[in-house]
Amino acid sequence: MIDAKTVWADLEKIRQSSPLIHNITNYVVMNSTANALLAIGASPVMAHAEEETAEMTALASVLVVNIGTLSTPWVAGMERAVRAARDAKKPYVLDPVGAGATAFRTDTVHRLLGLGSPTVLRGNASEIMSVHTSEGSTRGVDSTEQSDSALEAGRALARQYGCPVSISGATDYVVSGGETIAISNGHPLMGRVTGLGCTASALTGAFLAVDPSPMDAAATAMAVMGICGEIAAEKSEGPGSLQMHLLDAFHNLDEKQVANRLKVGHETR
Amino acid sequence: MIDAKTVWADLEKIRQSSPLIHNITNYVVMNSTANALLAIGASPVMAHAEEETAEMTALASVLVVNIGTLSTPWVAGMERAVRAARDAKKPYVLDPVGAGATAFRTDTVHRLLGLGSPTVLRGNASEIMSVHTSEGSTRGVDSTEQSDSALEAGRALARQYGCPVSISGATDYVVSGGETIAISNGHPLMGRVTGLGCTASALTGAFLAVDPSPMDAAATAMAVMGICGEIAAEKSEGPGSLQMHLLDAFHNLDEKQVANRLKVGHETR
Amino acid sequence: MIDAKTVWADLEKIRQSSPLIHNITNYVVMNSTANALLAIGASPVMAHAEEETAEMTALASVLVVNIGTLSTPWVAGMERAVRAARDAKKPYVLDPVGAGATAFRTDTVHRLLGLGSPTVLRGNASEIMSVHTSEGSTRGVDSTEQSDSALEAGRALARQYGCPVSISGATDYVVSGGETIAISNGHPLMGRVTGLGCTASALTGAFLAVDPSPMDAAATAMAVMGICGEIAAEKSEGPGSLQMHLLDAFHNLDEKQVANRLKVGHETR
Numbered sequence: 001m002i003d004a005k006t007v008w009a010d011l012e013k014i015r016q017s018s019p020l021i022h023n024i025t026n027y028v029v030m031n032s033t034a035n036a037l038l039a040i041g042a043s044p045v046m047a048h049a050e051e052e053t054a055e056m057t058a059l060a061s062v063l064v065v066n067i068g069t070l071s072t073p074w075v076a077g078m079e080r081a082v083r084a085a086r087d088a089k090k091p092y093v094l095d096p097v098g099a100g101a102t103a104f105r106t107d108t109v110h111r112l113l114g115l116g117s118p119t120v121l122r123g124n125a126s127e128i129m130s131v132h133t134s135e136g137s138t139r140g141v142d143s144t145e146q147s148d149s150a151l152e153a154g155r156a157l158a159r160q161y162g163c164p165v166s167i168s169g170a171t172d173y174v175v176s177g178g179e180t181i182a183i184s185n186g187h188p189l190m191g192r193v194t195g196l197g198c199t200a201s202a203l204t205g206a207f208l209a210v211d212p213s214p215m216d217a218a219a220t221a222m223a224v225m226g227i228c229g230e231i232a233a234e235k236s237e238g239p240g241s242l243q244m245h246l247l248d249a250f251h252n253l254d255e256k257q258v259a260n261r262l263k264v265g266h267e268t269r
Numbered sequence: 270m271i272d273a274k275t276v277w278a279d280l281e282k283i284r285q286s287s288p289l290i291h292n293i294t295n296y297v298v299m300n301s302t303a304n305a306l307l308a309i310g311a312s313p314v315m316a317h318a319e320e321e322t323a324e325m326t327a328l329a330s331v332l333v334v335n336i337g338t339l340s341t342p343w344v345a346g347m348e349r350a351v352r353a354a355r356d357a358k359k360p361y362v363l364d365p366v367g368a369g370a371t372a373f374r375t376d377t378v379h380r381l382l383g384l385g386s387p388t389v390l391r392g393n394a395s396e397i398m399s400v401h402t403s404e405g406s407t408r409g410v411d412s413t414e415q416s417d418s419a420l421e422a423g424r425a426l427a428r429q430y431g432c433p434v435s436i437s438g439a440t441d442y443v444v445s446g447g448e449t450i451a452i453s454n455g456h457p458l459m460g461r462v463t464g465l466g467c468t469a470s471a472l473t474g475a476f477l478a479v480d481p482s483p484m485d486a487a488a489t490a491m492a493v494m495g496i497c498g499e500i501a502a503e504k505s506e507g508p509g510s511l512q513m514h515l516l517d518a519f520h521n522l523d524e525k526q527v528a529n530r531l532k533v534g535h536e537t538r
Numbered sequence: 539m540i541d542a543k544t545v546w547a548d549l550e551k552i553r554q555s556s557p558l559i560h561n562i563t564n565y566v567v568m569n570s571t572a573n574a575l576l577a578i579g580a581s582p583v584m585a586h587a588e589e590e591t592a593e594m595t596a597l598a599s600v601l602v603v604n605i606g607t608l609s610t611p612w613v614a615g616m617e618r619a620v621r622a623a624r625d626a627k628k629p630y631v632l633d634p635v636g637a638g639a640t641a642f643r644t645d646t647v648h649r650l651l652g653l654g655s656p657t658v659l660r661g662n663a664s665e666i667m668s669v670h671t672s673e674g675s676t677r678g679v680d681s682t683e684q685s686d687s688a689l690e691a692g693r694a695l696a697r698q699y700g701c702p703v704s705i706s707g708a709t710d711y712v713v714s715g716g717e718t719i720a721i722s723n724g725h726p727l728m729g730r731v732t733g734l735g736c737t738a739s740a741l742t743g744a745f746l747a748v749d750p751s752p753m754d755a756a757a758t759a760m761a762v763m764g765i766c767g768e769i770a771a772e773k774s775e776g777p778g779s780l781q782m783h784l785l786d787a788f789h790n791l792d793e794k795q796v797a798n799r800l801k802v803g804h805e806t807r
Contacts, residue, residue, distance in 0.1 A: 007633040020678045028299040028315050030566040030607075034732035044805065045636070045678035046566050052640035057679060059639060071318040073609065083526075087449065090429050098314070101328060102321035140289045140314035140328060149674050192520060194303035194313065229499025247778025251730060296570040297584055340587040340611065361757035365581070370597060371590035409558045409583035409589075409597060461789060463582065508577050509785025 002219050004259040010211050010220050015041035019209030022060035024048050024078050026068025029195030039250035042206040048074050053081035066198050067108055068097035075108050086116040091208035094151040095189035095201035096120035098141045100130025119208055120218045122201045125150035129239045132157055148169055164215040169199055172222040181219040184263040185226025187233035193243050200225045227261045228253055270486050271530040281478050281488050284310035284408050288478030291329035293317050293347050295337025298464030305468045308519035311475040317343050321348035330409045333474040336377055337366035344377050355385040362475035363387035367410045369399025379462035388477055389487045391435040391470045394419035399424050416442055435483045437466055441491040450488040453532040454495025456502035462512050469494045497522055539755050542797040548749050548758050553579035558597035562586050562616050564606025567733030574737045577788035580744040582642035586612050586614040591619035600742040604736050605646055606635035607734030613646050624654040633739035636679045638668025657746055658756045660704035660739045663688035670695055685709055700754040706735055708761040719757040722766025725771035731781050738763045765799045766791055800806040
């Protein structure tokens with residue numbers, strides 16, 4: 001259960017404690033991910049080599065793994081990091097970028113899931129559906145499906161792995177076996193900026209560092225993404241300026257903006 | 270033969286069909302390339318590992334290969350993708366970034382060209398001259414030559430490989446054996462932003478997805494680059510703001526801007 | 539000894555000669571580093587593979603090595619480049635990003651230092667202290683220490699390797715065995731943008747191309763970073779806009795801005 005008060009409290013905790021987030025992510029978004037984490041108040045570090053990922057995860061508060069530009073040496077680095085997070089009981093976010101597009105990506109996701117459940121699994125509808133069925137329905141890395149069409153797949157995965165599943169789309173959903181949080185913030189122009197799903201995964205990591213509930217941390221991250229995306233879009237003339245204003249919005253987000261804009265719904269079944 | 274009407278028609282087709290463009294490109298420009306493709310209305314995907322490039326090319330409408338930050342495993346991934354594009358008769362753009370600067374780059378270009386002709390070969394004057402002579406005349410990745418000095422090299426390569434060659438510079442030229450299209454759009458400040466040549470290659474890929482003429486697709490991409498660069502430069506105080514406004518200009522480019530600004534010339538010999 | 543006149547003279551030399559700077563740097567900052575070098579008037583090239591780094595260093599005026607996202611094949615490429623720079627007596631900057639965070643990073647720094655002294659060693663306080671003690675005190679890549687706490691470590695390293703050590707922080711210090719230059723320019727918001735330390739290393743490379751004194755080149759780079767950071771921060775609403783305005787400020791920096799803003803102190807002991 002999140003509301004404007006809890007979102008704001010979590011945000012203040014990040015700004016005060018500046019948690020170190022270890023990202024093993026894709027080449028496309030490394031810069032924008034690091035900048036988003038800095039803008040929200042966290043401290044990013046990127047390290048991917050098998051030689052050092054376990055050590056870096058040990059230093060960090062949270063591990064975020066994103067398979068957007070995969071290769072075999074990187075999978076080895078990811079596996080070591082995931083094992084280190086599991087053994088140290090540190091939160092770990094998995095973003096299965098492009099799962100379903102190629103066998104290599106789908107196989108890697110299942111290999112990582114086989115090492116232990118992530119704390120949060122976060123992707124778009126196509127990716128979540130692909131992870132569930134292990135069948136290729138993704139076209140590249142953009143979702144070809146509405147987020148609500150992945151709700152059943154997300155709930156099944158949540159039950160199977162015992163972790164909330166965060167599904168981004170026009171409405172963002174965070175689902176566990178029996179609970180659903182729906183966040184209706186955001187702006188269509190966000191889909192014209194690369195890697196905002198990856199940014200959402202990194203912010204999920206930042207909120208996991210300060211919020212003991214994975215479900216709430218995942219939902220809070222999507223709410224902050226959506227609210228800041230709205231603020232940025234209102235100032236922007238296109239996707240170039242949106243990217244810039246989004247970082248400014250993360251940095252400047254205040255209690256009133258959260259209270260005025262948050263659109264969140266809960267459902268328990 | 271391109272004119273304002275054909276440029277606009279192609280642009281509308283990209284925005285309507287959002288073609289998937291598979292990019293194997295360099296680390297420096299991955300983010301800006303993906304953002305440019307999204308801003309123009311296409312859908313980018315990046316994948317480089319030998320394990321998945323053939324599969325990803327099979328999903329995509331067009332393949333774009335850019336050798337800007339090369340290593341041996343990436344060459345293997347590029348080769349698989351080029352073979353997959355060739356076998357499926359999909360358009361394929363080759364950008365020989367830094368050809369002539371090192372033997373590794375020049376050799377890789379010739380190895381890729383040996384697998385089959387690209388649909389469009391696109392580079393700056395130094396690179397095109399280096400690919401033609403196989404002699405090192407490039408200093409790094411910026412051209413040390415004017416684009417018109419590469420016209421003969423471009424025509425020779427066009428005849429040899431049976432594909433148009435697109436040469437960027439103050440004036441951009443697209444040449445085949447007997448035809449030349451010259452585009453005089455653009456702004457000098459564009460040379461102070463990294464990777465705009467790489468963006469031009471990616472947009473060439475996007476236009477190849479909707480235009481059956483490689484010559485016209487290549488010229489249209491350079492025209493859209495130049496026109497949007499002019500619009501962006503007029504709003505910018507330097508290269509930082511140019512980069513932002515360029516993405517906004519791609520997103521907002523309208524029929525009137527194309528008609529008012531397009532500066533294109535044709536020559537047949 | 540630097541002053542407004544020498545800073546301006548060096549800047550003009552960069553803009554006139556556009557020196558080629560070979561960067562082997564991390565994935566996070568490649569784009570922003572290349573853009574910073576272009577904006578200041580230099581010409582960047584990125585190449586990391588063992589197959590070509592020696593050749594690329596031979597073409598360039600200066601080599602900049604940054605270990606921010608390390609892997610074993612990259613270390614091999616770095617070693618070849620450093621040997622090529624040493625043998626050709628070309629200036630070489632080493633930025634030990636995250637030294638102390640993992641054994642792999644600390645070991646790599648010492649392996650590179652073992653090949654020959656860099657012309658300038660540049661890092662934040664935690665990194666410089668870690669290189670000195672070879673003990674891990676870094677938390678990720680952001681400094682946990684004030685820059686003045688690393689002064690003794692910097693002086694010891696400067697004596698050991700016979701090169702100035704440049705330490706970034708609220709006050710930037712460049713130290714040799716007996717001389718200290720302190721630069722008090724800059725703005726706190728710069729710490730919320732990723733990779734500005736890496737940009738400082740790249741600019742150090744650009745100034746080494748035109749200034750025969752490594753000490754002065756290193757201090758001039760920090761002064762230009764700080765001055766442009768102030769100019770950018772005054773126009774910015776957050777870290778997103780700072781990043782954009784910083785590139786514009788590099789491009790537009792004029793003699794008067796340097797004279798009005800430079801805050802530099804010298805101390806000889």
